[in-house]
Amino acid sequence: MFDDIKLEAIPMGRDLLLTITGGEAHIGSASTAYPVSGGFDVQTTAVPGHKEHTLSADFARRAAAALNRTVTVVMGIHYDNLTKEEIMAISQHTSDLLEKYLLSETNTL
Structure with a gap:
């Protein structure tokens, strides 16, 4: 399910x-994480009516810290008429994609 989601x-x-x-790919949010003294800060911009920022900020921070x-x-992820369960599945799937990417990158550092 949601096989077309890609990183x-x-x-x-x-x-x-x-x-x-x-x-339906689009730009729903953009989050930038950058190093500051003692950690990472994140700046996020979200297009009104979109919810991707609830994930992108955390994903940017996780990736910046790992790398x-x-x-x-x-x-930007859009499917019509999603249930709460499907939204949770998408959230988990995208988190898994990020984790897989970060593991592959940190193993090559």
Whole structure:
């Protein structure tokens, strides 16, 4: 289910852009996590009416901390008439995609 959801990574110098899209792809939110003294801060912009920011901010922070670099996550996932259970499944699936990507990257560092 939701097999068309994908994560794409685009290196930008030292920084990293991650896009996570599925269904009718679009830009629903953009979150950038960057290092500050003692951790990482996140700035997020969300398109009104979209909910991806509830995931993108956490995903950007997780990726920045794991990779020790500035990371922007742009998310846009849309399917019509989702149930709460389907929304939870999408949330879990995208989190799993991110975790798989981070494991592959941290194993090559």
